[in-house]
Amino acid sequence: MRTRSKxxxxxxxxxxQSSGFLAMTAIKPGEIDALRAYLEGFRDRGERPLDKVSGxxxxxxxxxxxxxxxxxxxxxxAENIACASLAFSSNLDGSIDRYLDVLCEQLQPEAQEIWGxxxxxxxxxxxxxxxxxxxxxxxxxxxxxxxxGEATVPKVKAxxxxxERLMAFATEHQGVPAAELQQAFIEEFA
Amino acid sequence: xxxxPPAGPITATGTASRNIDGQAxxxxxxxxxxxxxxxxxPILFAVxxxxxxxxxTLVQLxxxxxxxxxxxxxxxxxxxxxxxxxxxxxxxxFESNFNGGWEEYIDAFSHILTSGMAAFWGSSFGFPKAxxxxxxxxxxxxxxxxxxxxxxxxxxxxxxxxxxxxxVDEHLxxxxxxxxxxxxxxxxxxxxxxxxxxxxxx
Amino acid sequence: xxxxDLRDLQGxxxxxxxxxxxxxxxxxxxVECPPEQxxxxxxxxxxxxxxxEPWKDGKPLTTLNVxxxxxxxxxxxxxxxxxxxxxxxxxxxxxxxxxxLGDVGVNAPExxxxxxxxxxxxxxxTINAQEADDHRRALGKMREAMDAVGGVRIVHQHxxxxxxxxxxxxxxxxxxxxxxxxxxxxAKAPGGGVPEKDGRWRALAPGExxxxxxxxxxRDDPKRRLPNxxxxxxxKSGTYMVWRKLYQDVALWRRVLRDAAKLYxxxxxxxxxxxxxxxxxxxxxxxxxPDKPDPNFNPASRGANDxxxxxxxxxxxxxxxxxxxxxxxxxxxxxxxxxxxFRHRMIRRGMPYGPPLEQGSTTDDSTDxxxxxxxxxxxxxxxxxxxxxxxxxxxxxxxLGHDRDFLxxxxxxxxxxxxxxxxxxxxxxxxxxxxxxxxxxxxVPGISALAAIADGTTG
Numbered sequence: 001m002r003t004r005s006k007x008x009x010x011x012x013x014x015x016x017q018s019s020g021f022l023a024m025t026a027i028k029p030g031e032i033d034a035l036r037a038y039l040e041g042f043r044d045r046g047e048r049p050l051d052k053v054s055g056x057x058x059x060x061x062x063x064x065x066x067x068x069x070x071x072x073x074x075x076x077x078a079e080n081i082a083c084a085s086l087a088f089s090s091n092l093d094g095s096i097d098r099y100l101d102v103l104c105e106q107l108q109p110e111a112q113e114i115w116g117x118x119x120x121x122x123x124x125x126x127x128x129x130x131x132x133x134x135x136x137x138x139x140x141x142x143x144x145x146x147x148x149g150e151a152t153v154p155k156v157k158a159x160x161x162x163x164e165r166l167m168a169f170a171t172e173h174q175g176v177p178a179a180e181l182q183q184a185f186i187e188e189f190a
Numbered sequence: 191x192x193x194x195p196p197a198g199p200i201t202a203t204g205t206a207s208r209n210i211d212g213q214a215x216x217x218x219x220x221x222x223x224x225x226x227x228x229x230x231x232p233i234l235f236a237v238x239x240x241x242x243x244x245x246x247t248l249v250q251l252x253x254x255x256x257x258x259x260x261x262x263x264x265x266x267x268x269x270x271x272x273x274x275x276x277x278x279x280x281x282x283x284f285e286s287n288f289n290g291g292w293e294e295y296i297d298a299f300s301h302i303l304t305s306g307m308a309a310f311w312g313s314s315f316g317f318p319k320a321x322x323x324x325x326x327x328x329x330x331x332x333x334x335x336x337x338x339x340x341x342x343x344x345x346x347x348x349x350x351x352x353x354x355x356x357x358v359d360e361h362l363x364x365x366x367x368x369x370x371x372x373x374x375x376x377x378x379x380x381x382x383x384x385x386x387x388x389x390x391x392x
Numbered sequence: 393x394x395x396x397d398l399r400d401l402q403g404x405x406x407x408x409x410x411x412x413x414x415x416x417x418x419x420x421x422x423v424e425c426p427p428e429q430x431x432x433x434x435x436x437x438x439x440x441x442x443x444x445e446p447w448k449d450g451k452p453l454t455t456l457n458v459x460x461x462x463x464x465x466x467x468x469x470x471x472x473x474x475x476x477x478x479x480x481x482x483x484x485x486x487x488x489x490x491x492x493l494g495d496v497g498v499n500a501p502e503x504x505x506x507x508x509x510x511x512x513x514x515x516x517x518t519i520n521a522q523e524a525d526d527h528r529r530a531l532g533k534m535r536e537a538m539d540a541v542g543g544v545r546i547v548h549q550h551x552x553x554x555x556x557x558x559x560x561x562x563x564x565x566x567x568x569x570x571x572x573x574x575x576x577x578x579a580k581a582p583g584g585g586v587p588e589k590d591g592r593w594r595a596l597a598p599g600e601x602x603x604x605x606x607x608x609x610x611r612d613d614p615k616r617r618l619p620n621x622x623x624x625x626x627x628k629s630g631t632y633m634v635w636r637k638l639y640q641d642v643a644l645w646r647r648v649l650r651d652a653a654k655l656y657x658x659x660x661x662x663x664x665x666x667x668x669x670x671x672x673x674x675x676x677x678x679x680x681x682p683d684k685p686d687p688n689f690n691p692a693s694r695g696a697n698d699x700x701x702x703x704x705x706x707x708x709x710x711x712x713x714x715x716x717x718x719x720x721x722x723x724x725x726x727x728x729x730x731x732x733x734f735r736h737r738m739i740r741r742g743m744p745y746g747p748p749l750e751q752g753s754t755t756d757d758s759t760d761x762x763x764x765x766x767x768x769x770x771x772x773x774x775x776x777x778x779x780x781x782x783x784x785x786x787x788x789x790x791x792l793g794h795d796r797d798f799l800x801x802x803x804x805x806x807x808x809x810x811x812x813x814x815x816x817x818x819x820x821x822x823x824x825x826x827x828x829x830x831x832x833x834x835x836v837p838g839i840s841a842l843a844a845i846a847d848g849t850t851g
Contacts, residue, residue: 012239020258022283024265026272039338040208050341058256058287060337062218067281068333073316075222075279082275085265087218089285091256120268137266139283143235145245145257151356153343159355160347163793166358167392170385171808171818175655178374185381189362190369199785199794200492213788250727252791289788294732294778301731322613324620348788382815389816390707390791 013096013141016149018057021090021099023137025118026083027063035086035117036063052106055093057153061114062087086118088134093152096138104130165189201348204292206336212345214255215292219284219333223261227313228280231261234309247303253295255342255349257286259310282314289348296327354391361388394605396575396598400629400838401444402457404520404741405601405768406576408567409442409455411558413520415527416743418550418635418764419534420507420832421515425543427469427848433541434458434468434515435846443839454530455520458842459633459834461485464514470626470850477623478835481773482632485511486831492777494785494796497803499828505637507548508830516635516834548830550637552743552764558691560744561640561761562665562799562825565675568691569721571596571737583697586734587724593698600770601739604628604838607770608735619770622835624851629838631768634738634776636831640762642749645825650754656817659683664819667811668798670715677717682710701725708812714792716799719783726789736783738767738775762826772833801825 013019027035039061042049050056064085069078092099104111104127111130115121120136122129148156169188173181202210209216223231238244248254262281267274288295299307300320307320316333318325344352365384369377385392396406403409423430442455460468462483465475481489487501487509495501501509517534521527538544560566572584572595579585579595586594586608599607603621610617621627649668653661666672672685679699680686690696702724705711711718718725726732746761769775782788787795796802798809798819807822837845844850 022260026268029271036338042339056343058342060216061339062335062337064335067220067222075315079278082273119272139260139262142259142261143238145248147255147349148352148356156352157344159359160344163355163358171820178378182374182377186369190366199494201781201786203492290782298732302728322609350788350791351793354791386815389812392810
């Protein structure tokens with residue numbers, strides 16, 4: 001029996017203009033190792049597929065195989081996860097809805113390779129079908145902290161670049177006469 | 191001309207390399223919640239969200255880009271072959287995206303956010319106190335899961351660099367706008383004032 | 393308060409031998425004979441090892457202390473099981489951790505001096521002497537003892553001597569700011585320990601520097617657990633030692649500062665240099681005396697280090713936020729009453745080496761000179777490496793992005809230092825003022841631990 005889709009409250013997943021998204025999707029039996037190898041392969045090959053999903057600040061793919069429990073925890077009955085699960089978590093710009101639209105369209109062929117190995121995913125992991133699947137498996141935030149929730153990825157990157165340029169400019173233009181300074185500043189920044 | 195921030199020195203240490211992207215470190219922890227936590231934690235989350243003063247220390251510590259606590263009450267079900275599972279306990283998902291070094295990160299939280307740690311983790315089975323640090327680090331290590339892939343859109347930038355960059359932008363915007371309209375001397379004064387005001391971000 | 397067993401602790405760790413010892417030799421020894429023979433030689437050293445006990449009959453003419461590397465432990469017959477109970481970074485050795493320490497490019501182990509960083513070193517003998525004759529005699533005795541056994545040789549020797557005024561080669565008074573440790577003579581020195589709210593200072597738990605005692609983390613542990621330490625007798629009264637030879641390009645330092653000072657509106661090149669260091673040349677802290685040194689400043693006086701940053705100089709207008717001493721010991725600068733800094737302190741016992749560069753000269757004279765950096769700490773990774781990586785080679789925690797410590801410099805000539813002021817000054821270029829020429833991670837066993845090694849009873 002499928003659990004009913006929950007209505008995911010906007011505000012608990014938000015901080016400033018940014019949102020936090022988490023989906024936990026059961027991995028098909030026998031596919032864990034292949035999925036892990038695929039995900040680990042990005043770094044080994046120097047690939048950064050999430051660059052394609054605009055609005056992604058920081059994200060991770062984590063394969064969850066168990067819930068840890070030790071006798072010293074005094075948990076009356078150990079509880080393990082019945083089926084290994086892929087956790088995909090992203091800290092992103094704007095609404096989750098818009099983000100998933102972008103992800104489901106742009107993260108190809110990776111989305112197929114990743115969620116194609118999960119139970120219940122659409123035959124073609126893209127577009128609305130994939131978005132619905134991910135939303136079905138979404139886990140809401142309890143408490144979401146964003147240190148600079150007002151700033152989008154493009155804004156952060158542009159600001160970082162600008163800071164480097166300003167520091168270089170300020171260092172190189174000490175003691176430079178006013179007119180020359182002004183001209184150089186306009187050329188560099190305005 | 192755009193200058194990419196130079197690749198930084200090595201500061202991200204103390205954790206599996208797959209948890210690292212440039213300077214950014216990920217930590218992912220699952221813990222099982224005691225029954226009273228099921229009631230307490232949602233209240234804690236709601237209260238913390240509405241009282242920015244409580245997160246003031248987190249902000250001041252400036253280690254974290256993004257952090258999240260989420261309650262997993264049920265695992266979403268997608269039909270066979272995924273077994274039906276009704277979770278007996280609620281589980282808590284915690285993630286953080288931070289800079290600096292895993293050991294230093296946990297040390298800081300244990301020493302400075304001791305009561306915060308107790309509030310967020312106190313209802314997790316097996317949570318030792320946050321101090322002394324040794325057992326707490328062991329607890330986190332036991333319950334941590336390494337990422338298979340971790341990504342940051344700006345991996346070489348640390349959190350204080352991001353905040354400094356946003357701060358610098360605020361100072362620069364008026365000067366950029368007005369630069370053309372000032373006399374050279376007036377510009378020089380405005381430029382110098384801008385640098386003086388923004389210096390803790392440069 | 394914990395009582396420290398001074399008879400079981402080697403000397404110069406908790407309490408410095410002091411500046412009467414003008415000459416120090418570091419002899420790095422390799423044991424190439426069978427373990428039993430090596431232990432026989434090692435055993436012969438033990439009667440001469442200087443302990444931490446107070447001197448009743450005046451200062452000895454010479455002192456001897458002994459440290460071992462991971463390879464040295466195994467060569468002397470310590471079991472693999474015990475050897476592997478030492479910290480991971482100690483087992484790997486400094487050379488293998490070069491990337492994280494910033495020892496890359498010109499500082500990389502491939503460019504280190506003969507004998508260092510290649511797993512060749514087993515034992516380090518540190519000999520201090522007040523007079524040159526005693527120094528020579530002690531070195532002679534050391535070599536005789538090795539020759540008598542055979543199969544034990546020096547792979548690297550470094551002789552150092554104090555400079556006038558206890559300065560280091562850039563001209564700065566050095567070595568007088570040390571942690572205040574409970575149970576030692578400097579315990580109550582204001583400024584040496586953890587800054588407390590009321591302006592007072594609290595001495596650090598001895599376990600931060602000596603294994604087998606509670607440290608700052610475990611001192612209040614109701615279960616009375618002790619910090620991680622090696623197994624068996626080696627775990628008590630020992631400490632880890634970092635030894636690093638740092639070449640200082642004095643001519644380059646003077647040239648860069650002289651040229652940069654032409655654009656600096658805040659003062660002359662002495663002021664600019666003080667801004668980089670955080671102190672004036674005589675040791676006066678910038679925080680207390682931002683405009684000129686204090687003519688009455690005495691580094692040995694009790695209040696010499698009694699200053700803090702958070703309330704007095706938060707914005708770095710007096711002592712820049714990225715100044716060397718502010719980076720290497722931020723005190724309360726990071727807020728939270730020092731909670732982010734108090735577990736990263738080190739005891740430093742280094743020595744300058746090489747003759748001084750002629751006063752005022754800005755031309756390199758092809759002479760080897762610099763600093764032998766020596767530190768003692770209970771954890772190399774938490775204390776030495778964390779400071780090196782997070783506070784010296786990077787600036788994030790201070791809000792300085794990736795700016796490095798200007799004093800140590802940068803091999804690639806990139807980088808700047810922001811000197812806070814009205815207006816700020818951006819000091820550049822950051823050249824390679826300091827280069828790593830070699831180093832080792834070592835362990836300084838307690839006295840009974842030394843005996844256990846010599847007897848082959850380390851478990």
